[in-house]
Each structure stands twice: as structure tokens, then as C-alpha cells.
Amino acid sequence: MTIREKIHNFFEAPDTIAAKAVQFVIVLLILFSVAFVVIEQWYGAYFLAHKSFFQITEHSILAAFTVEYILRLSTAPIKWKFAVKPLNLIDFVAVFPNYLEFLLPIFINTTELRVLRLIRLLRFSRILRAFKLFRYGEFFKRVLRYRGTILEAITPILLLVISIKGGVWILEHHDRWIQDPSLGDLFAIIGFALGIILSQKISSxxxxxxxxxxxxxxxxxxxxxxxxxxxxxxxxxxxxxxxTWARDFLLLLKDPGANNHDIYRANMSLYQAIRSDENVPGDLHMTWLSITNDATFCLSKKARLTPRAYDLLLQQATVLYLVLIALFIPGLTGMISVFIAAYILYGMYYLTQDLDSIVGGEYQLINIDISELEQIASEPREDV
Structure with missing residues (x-):
């Protein structure tokens, strides 16, 4: 592979740690660039106070985007096809107006009102860089994954406590609710204790x-x-x-309501297969015994879940704690506390639920790898 092809793949098909790190940096630069535009337009006093910093950073970001675009264009197999692709057009439009802003004062008297308005418009066009984020859709899918995650599992409780906090926040704004900042210390201690209890359950x-x-x-x-x-x-x-034995065992392992004693019939069928031939070595009986012991161990562990009363106490205590935070920690601090506490504490609770069930938890967050057993249970291979 030539250097040109390596550079092309580095940007267009990132599959190495370095390439993915560069993607991450570019995404950060895009976000910073858009943030600078917002600061310049709506927080002018702050922008002017730190103008040199913002300008140096802005020029550095523009240089990085320019180098990225030139490298990708120069290494593209067919350049005109590269240039007319929608995402690449977005990249070009996100960079080109910035150079117009630099070059315009050289050819035009920038003291004229119309020219000043044009320059302001060109500056605001930097926000078009936000569209570069479309190029990194796969990146955001990985980073902001929702389906099959803890966030999906705790969404109902998150919506509940955030809704409660939103209503309380409105009452606080009109001085119609209790506002006692000292309660924060108490809730911090309670949350710490609850976190320790949940972590112990996770450990076991x-x-x-x-x-x-x-x-x-x-x-x-x-x-x-x-x-x-x-x-x-x-x-x-x-x-x-x-x-046949593996298929029967997997059915029992995956079914929470299965009678684990049914494995006895599968064990005996396997034993008969061993005894059906007089030439079978005697130590295979010990192998059979090892298989049956391991199967019994797995099925017994599957059935021994955390006692329902203890599990229910943990769930109710966690929900009560989140509701109390929503009710009594005031303002934005309360909203942030509710979100973080719900994500961590209720997330820990759901993790313990899936760990406890071993296979086939409610949200399938954590499951034991049984792919090898499933392969054995599938159609047997043909003899060569």
C-alpha cells in the first residue's frame, strides 16, 4: 500500500487507534469553533476581553481543517467525484468563507458599511462547520449509543424524577417551595451509603x-x-x-422458570451413549461425572437469585432517594444531582439485576458467553 493510499484510508476508513483519535480531535475542534462563533455574536464583551486568544485558536482550527481537507482531496482516487460529494461540499463550504474574510480587506475598503456587514456575515458562516459533524455520524453512534445500554434501562425513572424536579423548580422560582441548601450534605451522606450497599451487591x-x-x-x-x-x-x-445434551442444557439455562431437575434425563442419555460401547475407556465415566457436576452447578447458580425482599428494598430505597433529591435540593444543582444520581445509582441497580440473572436479563445488558455451547448444540459437523 502506497503512502497516498494510507493517508486516504486514514481519513476515509479509520480503523486504527491513531485515526480514531484524530477523528475525536476534529470533532472537538468543530464544537470549539461553533462555540467561538456563539461567544463572538452573543457575548461580545467577553470575546473582546480575550480577543487574542480566540483569534489564535480560531486560526489554528482553520489551519487544521484546511490541512485535513487538502490531504483528503489530494489522496482521493478521483478528485472531482470527491469534491462533489455532499459531505465534502459541506467541508469546503465550512472552510472557504473564512479565507474570504481574510482576503476581503486586501481588495476592498472595509470601512464601508456594506462591506462590514458582509464580513460579519462571513464570520457567522463559520457556524456552518457544525455540518461537518454529519461526516462523523458513525463516531457519534458509538459514543452516544442508546439502545441496549443502561441509559435505555433507566429512562423511565429518569423522566419521572426530572419531571418532578422540573415542577419543583417552577415552584422554587415563585418562592412557593422549601429551599434549604443544608439538605445537600445530608443527601450526599445518604447517597454515599446507598452507593456502598449497591456496590456490595454488584461485587457478590x-x-x-x-x-x-x-x-x-x-x-x-x-x-x-x-x-x-x-x-x-x-x-x-x-x-x-x-x-443433544448441550441443547437440553441450554434450554434449561435460558429458561428462568425451567425445572432444573430435568437435566437428569439429559445426563442419563449422555451416560447411555458412553456405556453403549465396550471399548470406551473407563475414565470417560469421570468425564461424564465432571460434565454433570458442572451443569448442576450452573443451573443451581441460575436459580439462586438475590432474595426478593432485599432486592425490592434496594429498588424502593433508590427511587425514594432520587425523589427526595428532586424535591429538596434546589435549583440547577438539584436537576444535575437528580440526573447523575439516577444514572449512577439506578444504573448500578439494573446492572446487579442483569448480573444476577446470568443469562437473559430484562435488558440483556450483561450475559454469559454461551456461544461455544450453542455451537455444540447446533448441527454436528460432517466427518471429513
Whole structure:
């Protein structure tokens, strides 16, 4: 691959850490650039007080965008096709007016009123750089992912407490609600204690999660080995027997309401497959025993969830705490506190729920990897 192709792929198909880091920096520069326009237009006094800083930063950002555009254009396989693409046109329009602003005073008397208005318009056109963000849609999809995340799980409680806080905020604004800033210290202590309790539950459920995951890995390996050994015997029924057992086991593991004692029938079917041939080594009986013990361990851990009363207490205490914050921590501080506390504390609660269920939690946030067992349970491979 030539240097030209490497540069082209660096910007157009970023798949390395360095390329993704550059993408991130460009996104930050876009946001800073738009923020500078807003500050200049609506906070003129502040802009003038720090004019030199803003100008140096603005020129640096423009230089970075220019270099980026030139590199991408110069390394494009077909330049005219590159130039007319909508996203690339946006990049050009986001940069070009800034150079007009610099060059205009050289050719035109900038003391005229119309020219001054044109310069102001060109300056405001910098906000077009915001459209460059469309190029980084995939970047934002990764950063701002919503589906299948904690944020999706806690959205109902977030909307509830933010709505409560919004109503209270209106009452506070009209001096119709209690405003006692000293309550903040009390709620901080309560929140800290609640966080410790939730973290302890996460620790215990995570230990259980790791134990089962380790057992599943060992079970998959043992089952694969057993199938291969049995396939070398005259009956050649090893993979089929292991496939049937794995399928039955997975059904029990995924079904929260399944009777775990049903694994006994699957165990006995696998045992019969081992005993059906006199040439089977005796130590395979120990292998079978290891498989059945691991299966029993996993199914028993699946059934042993956190006691319902304790779990309900944690949930109710978390919700009550969030509502109290919304009611009694005033102003913007209260709104920010509600959002952060809901995200962290209620998010921790939902994480423990999914960890506790091992497989098939309510929001499928965390599940044990059972892909190897699912592969064994699928159609057996054909012999070569």
C-alpha cells in the first residue's frame, strides 16, 4: 500500500487507534469553533476581553481543517467525484468563507458599511462547520449509543424524577417551595451509603457471574473432547449425543422458570451413549461425572437469585432517594444531582439485576458467553 493510499484510508476508513483519535480531535475542534462563533455574536464583551486568544485558536482550527481537507482531496482516487460529494461540499463550504474574510480587506475598503456587514456575515458562516459533524455520524453512534445500554434501562425513572424536579423548580422560582441548601450534605451522606450497599451487591453477583462463566467454558471444552473421543469408537455417536445434551442444557439455562431437575434425563442419555460401547475407556465415566457436576452447578447458580425482599428494598430505597433529591435540593444543582444520581445509582441497580440473572436479563445488558455451547448444540459437523 502506497503512502497516498494510507493517508486516504486514514481519513476515509479509520480503523486504527491513531485515526480514531484524530477523528475525536476534529470533532472537538468543530464544537470549539461553533462555540467561538456563539461567544463572538452573543457575548461580545467577553470575546473582546480575550480577543487574542480566540483569534489564535480560531486560526489554528482553520489551519487544521484546511490541512485535513487538502490531504483528503489530494489522496482521493478521483478528485472531482470527491469534491462533489455532499459531505465534502459541506467541508469546503465550512472552510472557504473564512479565507474570504481574510482576503476581503486586501481588495476592498472595509470601512464601508456594506462591506462590514458582509464580513460579519462571513464570520457567522463559520457556524456552518457544525455540518461537518454529519461526516462523523458513525463516531457519534458509538459514543452516544442508546439502545441496549443502561441509559435505555433507566429512562423511565429518569423522566419521572426530572419531571418532578422540573415542577419543583417552577415552584422554587415563585418562592412557593422549601429551599434549604443544608439538605445537600445530608443527601450526599445518604447517597454515599446507598452507593456502598449497591456496590456490595454488584461485587457478590459479579463473583457469581464469573464462577458460572468459568464453569461454562470448562463445560464446553470437556463436552467437545468427549464427543471427539466417542466418535472414534465403532458406534460413532459421540457428537450427536453431546449435541443433544448441550441443547437440553441450554434450554434449561435460558429458561428462568425451567425445572432444573430435568437435566437428569439429559445426563442419563449422555451416560447411555458412553456405556453403549465396550471399548470406551473407563475414565470417560469421570468425564461424564465432571460434565454433570458442572451443569448442576450452573443451573443451581441460575436459580439462586438475590432474595426478593432485599432486592425490592434496594429498588424502593433508590427511587425514594432520587425523589427526595428532586424535591429538596434546589435549583440547577438539584436537576444535575437528580440526573447523575439516577444514572449512577439506578444504573448500578439494573446492572446487579442483569448480573444476577446470568443469562437473559430484562435488558440483556450483561450475559454469559454461551456461544461455544450453542455451537455444540447446533448441527454436528460432517466427518471429513
Amino acid at each position: 453477583t459479579y463473583d457469581k457471574f464469573l464462577e458460572v462463566e468459568t464453569t461454562i467454558v470448562r463445560l464446553s471444552s470437556t463436552l467437545t473432547s468427549l464427543g471427539e473421543i466417542l466418535d472414534r469408537t465403532p458406534n460413532r455417536n459421540g457428537r450427536k449425543a453431546c449435541q
